[in-house]
Amino acid sequence: MERSSENSEAADPAAGVRVLLVADPGLPTRRAESIQEDLQQLLNEVYSPPIELEVRTAMLRLRADGSLDLSQALDQARSIGEPDAVLLLTEIPRVQDGRPLIAEIFPEHNIAVVSCPTLGVLTSRRRILDTLMACTVRMKSTREERDSSRYERRWAHWQEVTGAEEHQLMLGSRGIGGARTVAGMVTGNEPLRTAPKLSKALAAASATGAFGIFYSSIWSMSMHLSPLRLLGIGALAMVAITAWLILGNRLWDSPKRAGLSRVVLLYNLSTVLTLLTVVALLYMALVAAIFIGAVIVIDPEYLASVLEQEPTVARYLDIAWLSAAMGVVAGALGSSFDDDTDLRQITHGQRERQRQYTEEESGE
Numbered sequence: 449m450e451r452s453s454e455n456s457e458a459a460d461p462a463a464g465v466r467v468l469l470v471a472d473p474g475l476p477t478r479r480a481e482s483i484q485e486d487l488q489q490l491l492n493e494v495y496s497p498p499i500e501l502e503v504r505t506a507m508l509r510l511r512a513d514g515s516l517d518l519s520q521a522l523d524q525a526r527s528i529g530e531p532d533a534v535l536l537l538t539e540i541p542r543v544q545d546g547r548p549l550i551a552e553i554f555p556e557h558n559i560a561v562v563s564c565p566t567l568g569v570l571t572s573r574r575r576i577l578d579t580l581m582a583c584t585v586r587m588k589s590t591r592e593e594r595d596s597s598r599y600e601r602r603w604a605h606w607q608e609v610t611g612a613e614e615h616q617l618m619l620g621s622r623g624i625g626g627a628r629t630v631a632g633m634v635t636g637n638e639p640l641r642t643a644p645k646l647s648k649a650l651a652a653a654s655a656t657g658a659f660g661i662f663y664s665s666i667w668s669m670s671m672h673l674s675p676l677r678l679l680g681i682g683a684l685a686m687v688a689i690t691a692w693l694i695l696g697n698r699l700w701d702s703p704k705r706a707g708l709s710r711v712v713l714l715y716n717l718s719t720v721l722t723l724l725t726v727v728a729l730l731y732m733a734l735v736a737a738i739f740i741g742a743v744i745v746i747d748p749e750y751l752a753s754v755l756e757q758e759p760t761v762a763r764y765l766d767i768a769w770l771s772a773a774m775g776v777v778a779g780a781l782g783s784s785f786d787d788d789t790d791l792r793q794i795t796h797g798q799r800e801r802q803r804q805y806t807e808e809e810s811g812e
Contacts, residue, residue, distance in 0.1 A: 465495040465588050466531040469503045469580070470524055475636050476537045476564050477505045483577055490581050494590050502528060508538040508561070516552075521559055532588045534559045535580050539636045541565045541629055543710045548620035548629045550604050551579055555614060558587050565632030565714075566620055572632070575601070579618065586616060603628075626714075633718035639725040649689070650730050653775035657734055660771025661742050664754045670766035671755050678769050685773040686731055690723045699723075731772055738775075739768035 469487070471480035480503050488501050506524060509517040525534045534557070541563060542549035548566040553559070560583035567575040582599040600606075603624070607617045620628065660666040670678070694700055699719050701712050746767075748759040755763065 464498050465491060465533070465584075466500045466528070467491060467502070467533045467535065467584060468525055468528060468531045469501065469535045469537065470506050470508075470521060471503070471537040472507055472539050472564075473505055474539070475638065476539050479564065479573070479576060480537050483573060483580075486577055487580060490577065491584070494581070494585065495588070500531075502531075508536055508540065510540070516561060518554065518557060518559055522557060525557075525559075532558060533584045535583060536561045537564060537576070537580075538562070539564045539633075541633055541711060541714050543714070544617055544619060546710060547622055548625040549617060550620050550625075551583055551618035553583055553586055553616040555587065555616070560584075560587065565636055565718075566625065566629045567632055568628035569631045569635050572635075579604075582618070630714060630717045630721065633714060634721045634725065637718060637722040639722050639729070642722065642726045643729060646726060646730055649693075650734065653730075653734055653772070654737065655775070657738050657771045657775025658741065660767060660774055661738065661745050666771060666774070667746075667751065667754055667763075667767055670770040671757065671763065673766070673770070678766060681773045682731065682769060685776040686724065686727045689776050690720065690727050693723055693727075694719065727776075731776060734772040734775060735765075735768045738771045739764055742767050742771075 467487075469480055469484075471477040484501065484503050488499070491499050491501060504524060506520060509520060511517050521534055521536055525531055536559065538561060542552070542561075549563060550566045551560055551562045554561075560580075562576070562579050562583065564572075564576070567579065578599040578601060585599070604618050604620050607619055609615050609617060619625075673681070701715050701719075742764050746759075746764070751759040751763065757763065
């Protein structure tokens with residue numbers, strides 16, 4: 449009886465599965481940990497027990513020529529006894545023939561590399577789960593044939609690559625997929641964590657913008673400017689400081705090889721959008737702070753006498769908006785980030801990790 453039971457398990461390709469999920473440090477690891485229970489449940493639905501899922505953190509490296517170095521992943525796999533599927537979740541944006549490379553499967557090693565940024569921002573949790581499962585069922589047979597296509601999505605398609613090393617690619621669309629990748633990279637840069645790096649610039653802008661509360665000429669000017677022009681002034685101020693911070697901190701990257709031009713473009717776009725997001729958030733915070741200060745300091749009757757108009761909330765908001773723009777231009781442009789090294793790691797985390805590995809290899 450025991451022997452027949454063992455034979456039936458051996459005949460069942462879906463009997464038992466061991467999955468190792470290895471994520472880059474930072475956001476990919478937090479995402480991997482957040483989906484661990486859901487991924488375990490999906491594996492339980494598709495495969496027969498025993499089912500093992502282990503999550504680890506390790507940085508996916510690149511060789512000097514830009515190709516993936518899977519040696520560390522293979523070492524991780526051997527440490528737990530050759531799992532059926534090794535899933536690498538990375539924040540490196542990958543491109544294949546101008547299309548976002550969402551996932552790549554290397555059947556000879558039972559390894560799949562999934563790029564977080566290519567999955568975008570909206571419903572990214574569901575997309576990560578679907579992509580990880582789609583890769584897993586292609587490396588390990590399931591009980592039912594329908595499970596192989598159960599996790600396919602319209603926004604991506606699989607492509608077989610033949611040759612010396614056969615592998616499978618999951619590709620996104622050029623247009624929407626590219627925009628989704630940039631949005632995912634901006635999320636990976638974590639703009640809210642970048643904001644504290646602008647503390648010195650914000651302090652200078654606040655000090656300069658506060659003068660707008662005490663100068664009646666700023667009050668009069670804000671009243672005579674149309675809402676559209678005020679918005680334009682604010683937008684121009686935000687674009688100016690973003691450009692200054694990119695150029696002043698040498699954050700604009702140039703491709704060293706023609707093959708990297710598409711990826712470098714994604715890096716640059718994500719850097720610009722990340723800093724624009726951070727500057728916009730800090731600008732709104734500055735407007736709010738000046739608005740509160742103006743309401744406290746400027747007496748409504750005195751404001752009415754100066755402007756010869758009723759002191760409405762809109763008048764105070766106009767003063768705050770124009771004062772904030774003045775503060776950003778006059779104060780923040782003369783400031784830089786508190787820590788240039790940390791800044792580069794935040795806004796260009798993927799590229800910095802690639803370069804670090806290349807430099808280490810070059811130095812040996």
